[in-house]
Amino acid sequence: MSVPTYRGLTWDHPRGYNALAAAAAQAEGLALTWDKHSLEGFEAHPIADLCARYDLVVLDHPHVGEAVAGDCLVPIETLFGADGIAAWEQVVAGPSLASYHYAGQHWALPLDAATQVMAYGRDRIEVPPTTWTELPQFAAQHAVALSLAGPHAILSFQSVCGALGAARAGGTFVDRAIGREAFAIMAALTGEVTVRAQALNPIAMLGAIEREEGIDLCPLIYGYVNYATRGVGFSNVPAGRGGRIGSTLGGTGIGISKRCEVTPALLDHLRWLMSEPVQRGFIPRHDGQPALRSAWQDAEVNAATGNFFADTLDTVEAALLRPRHDGAIAFQTAASARLRSALLDGAAADPVLDDLETFYRTHHPAGAET
Incomplete structure (x- = not known):
């Protein structure tokens, strides 16, 4: 049969x-x-x-x-x-x-x-940072890269905003004051290591950490259990105000x-x-x-x-959801490209945040769920 x-x-x-x-x-x-x-x-x-x-x-x-x-x-x-x-x-x-x-x-x-977690080389980092305020000083001593390729620039931004206390609010994509603060945190971490890693998707980024190819730590990257037995350590993401965890599912x-x-x-x-x-x-x-x-x-x-x-x-238990409306993928693509180029070019925050709100309004139908 x-x-x-x-x-x-x-x-x-x-x-x-x-x-x-x-x-x-x-x-x-x-x-x-x-x-x-x-x-x-x-x-x-x-x-x-x-x-x-x-x-x-x-x-x-x-x-x-x-x-x-x-x-x-x-x-x-x-x-x-x-x-x-x-x-x-x-x-x-x-x-x-x-x-x-x-x-x-x-x-x-x-x-x-x-969800996004923190990944680092086990043989190079004994104790990873636990807060976003620690990261700039930590990055002065270690090769820290942000994950910016594809959709990951905007996903990382949303997570930092979440750690600072808010994400989407009042029909906007992000509260402006929190958006500025999150942009500043990401800008401070967009140094030479991040510039070199700008095209790496999470799989490639984890591979680079495993092989010691110029990256010691990524504070927000989608976790892959497959690398946990290959020299890559994983931990909860850095916390924001009041110990708040920000990570995007x-x-x-x-x-x-x-x-x-x-x-x-x-x-x-x-x-x-x-x-x-x-x-x-x-x-x-x-x-x-x-x-x-x-x-x-x-x-x-x-x-x-x-x-x-x-x-x-x-981090998984506290993870944030991404926009899921019809048009969310188009928004994610446009927003990530704009944010990535701004960080790499050293642009000011407000014009970028203006554009993110424009993209959100363009791709989010009025009255639709987020």
Whole structure:
């Protein structure tokens, strides 16, 4: 008897692919193959185009408004019910499930939890800084780089703003006074090391830290557990006023496209991926980064990963959400390019902040959710 056949798309990294591929190879009652695309494609490719070609799509939460506008994903409430959603809400790390809630429904299962954390060379830094006020002096003695490539300039900016006490407020992207302060912090850290690293995505940046290629520490970079056993240390991000943590959530979820013919076997497979034994065992053993809090707290999982999860869990739990409205990706792209060029050119803050607000108004439909 034939079994249903599915195609999935994930991103090209062991963390994004290996566990899904290994799970598909042993799935019962279905045939599932996973294709890969680049990290940049994962961050920016139109979600409707991907959903037209794939049954399952691994996505990031800024894409959900675009997906809702394009009517290309199935709300997971219709597949797993309110009780299933409520049960997952209690056990995922941080706002990993909430990040996929938009227009009254959830649009992906949070398979993978991540946020910006601090990364550093273990053999070069014994005690990393714990506050943003410490960083300028620390950077005078160590090679500190900001992550500015692709969307990461604006994501880092949002995180620094969060550490200082606010993000979006009153229909604006950021409070002006806090925006100026955050810009000044980032400008102070945009020295020669950051200039040299300006084109490095997080994977390349972590690789440079691992290989001692001119970077000792990055204070805000998306954490990859795969590097925690390769000489890279991870910790909670620097704190702002009152010990406030500012970090912008990443991670991934599995969305089910409208073209997908959902079967009980597929739902069982997805439930299995989200189950506690799999999240605490199978996924970490296959290079994955689990979404359940219990996996982040698991002693065996931490012993095998240089304590990556326990050392960064506070940051995940306090993480901020990015804009998710239709147009959020366009805003993120334009805002990051403007901020990156301004930091590298040594520009003044206010014209940049003016442009960020213009981009936000342009790409954020009036009255839409953020």
